[in-house]
Amino acid sequence: MARLQLKNVVKSYGIYDAVRGINLEIEDNEFVVFVGPSGCGKSTTLRMIAGLEHITGGEIVIGDQVVNRLGPGKRDIAMVFQNYALYPHMSVRENISFCLEQQKVPRGEIEQRILTAAETLHIKELLDRRPGQLSGGQRQRVAMGRAIVRNPKVFLFDEPLSNLDAKLRVQMRTEIKRLHQVLPTTTVYVTHDQIEAMTMADRVVVMNGGIIEQAGPPQELYHRPASQFVAGFIGSPSMNFLEATLVDRGGALVVSLAAGTTLAVPEERATDYRPHVGKAVVFGIRPESISNRQERPGFAEIQAKIDLVEPLGPQTMVYFTVGDRGLCACIDPESSPRPNSTMSLSFNMNQMHLFDPKTGRSLAMV
Numbered sequence: 296m297a298r299l300q301l302k303n304v305v306k307s308y309g310i311y312d313a314v315r316g317i318n319l320e321i322e323d324n325e326f327v328v329f330v331g332p333s334g335c336g337k338s339t340t341l342r343m344i345a346g347l348e349h350i351t352g353g354e355i356v357i358g359d360q361v362v363n364r365l366g367p368g369k370r371d372i373a374m375v376f377q378n379y380a381l382y383p384h385m386s387v388r389e390n391i392s393f394c395l396e397q398q399k400v401p402r403g404e405i406e407q408r409i410l411t412a413a414e415t416l417h418i419k420e421l422l423d424r425r426p427g428q429l430s431g432g433q434r435q436r437v438a439m440g441r442a443i444v445r446n447p448k449v450f451l452f453d454e455p456l457s458n459l460d461a462k463l464r465v466q467m468r469t470e471i472k473r474l475h476q477v478l479p480t481t482t483v484y485v486t487h488d489q490i491e492a493m494t495m496a497d498r499v500v501v502m503n504g505g506i507i508e509q510a511g512p513p514q515e516l517y518h519r520p521a522s523q524f525v526a527g528f529i530g531s532p533s534m535n536f537l538e539a540t541l542v543d544r545g546g547a548l549v550v551s552l553a554a555g556t557t558l559a560v561p562e563e564r565a566t567d568y569r570p571h572v573g574k575a576v577v578f579g580i581r582p583e584s585i586s587n588r589q590e591r592p593g594f595a596e597i598q599a600k601i602d603l604v605e606p607l608g609p610q611t612m613v614y615f616t617v618g619d620r621g622l623c624a625c626i627d628p629e630s631s632p633r634p635n636s637t638m639s640l641s642f643n644m645n646q647m648h649l650f651d652p653k654t655g656r657s658l659a660m661v
């Protein structure tokens with residue numbers, strides 16, 4: 296168990312900077328998930344923590360020790376990879392115990408640790424099989440077993456569920472979370488799946504182009520994204536974005552959309568936004584903040600021509616256009632509008648966002 300600190304960590308491959316100065320403190324036993332698009336530097340960061348990659352600049356601290364010059368074997372870290380990297384010629388038991396034998400842990404203790412891990416992961420009956428005789432999910436559990444018997448200070452996971460089918464992914468993600476509750480250990484988990492990130496993490500770190508865009512608890516990233524990138528990345532379906540101008544209309548602020556539609560800004564949000572009056576902005580609203588429910592304070596209604604309807608069961612998604620921009624709304628499943636019909640939709644402006652079109656930063660105090 297240990298605290299993990301990344302201080303201005305940089306990784307360059309020749310002239311290409313894959314990681315461009317990352318600062319992050321991960322608390323003892325915290326479960327942190329790195330998420331971001333392909334190529335943003337997630338695996339590189341993880342591999343630097345593991346010691347599999349030299350760092351170009353900065354400092355990595357595990358517990359109280361700077362580990363920059365320490366080899367992977369000396370960092371007391373266990374890593375679970377996407378492809379599990381099990382030895383095909385060894386049984387599950389041998390795969391799990393291999394590392395402990397290398398460390399000359401006494402036989403009795405090895406047996407005890409295998410048994411505890413196998414019970415925790417429900418793989419006791421699989422111990423004598425080879426990896427080739429296991430399903431994807433079972434292999435994944437063996438790879439985790441191999442990591443947990445080592446009682447490491449830190450667990451590192453690099454997309455461990457991406458080879459599994461959708462149903463098993465959901466099941467395993469719950470199991471990993473449960474495992475963390477049973478065996479609290481500092482954990483860094485990498486994925487490009489934002490739902491995985493949101494459901495598992497104590498804190499989500501959104502990376503983009505080698506930097507951290509924002510780090511915070513899942514709900515904070517969802518409700519108070521610091522940038523348009525985070526706003527568009529977290530949440531499914533994605534937030535709607537529209538070019539707009541912020542206008543003062545007789546003392547009250549309105550968002551004026553390209554198509555001539557205006558939406559009133561609730562008074563409590565106006566203080567944050569007032570300095571930006573007259574400027575071009577990007578207006579953001581999540582599909583779940585647009586509905587066909589009755590108007591309430593802070594709601595702004597428009598008449599929308601529905602292009603497409605998607606009934607999902609618990610909710611129905613509708614697609615419509617404002618100006619030349621397509622938007623998505625999440626409406627009550629009881630109402631089933633026809634394509635090409637017109638319906639009134641209410642924008643819950645208490646949940647609106649505004650971003651700077653040049654920098655992409657949120658214009659609210661985050």
Ligand SMILES: Nc1ncnc2c1ncn2[C@@H]1O[C@H](COP(=O)(O)OP(=O)(O)OP(=O)(O)O)[C@@H](O)[C@H]1O
Pocket residue numbers: 308311313331332333334335336337338339340487
């Ligand atoms: N050995 C290397 N030499 C040169 N460039 C590299 C090397 N390893 C990684 N990169 C580059 O560094 C960037 C970050 O790579 P990284 O593997 O960390 O991305 P990632 O966020 O894990 O992406 P993915 O979701 O696709 O796994 C990429 O642009 C990649 O091409």
Ligand SMILES: [Mg+2]
Pocket residue numbers: 337338339
């Ligand atoms: Mg990767």
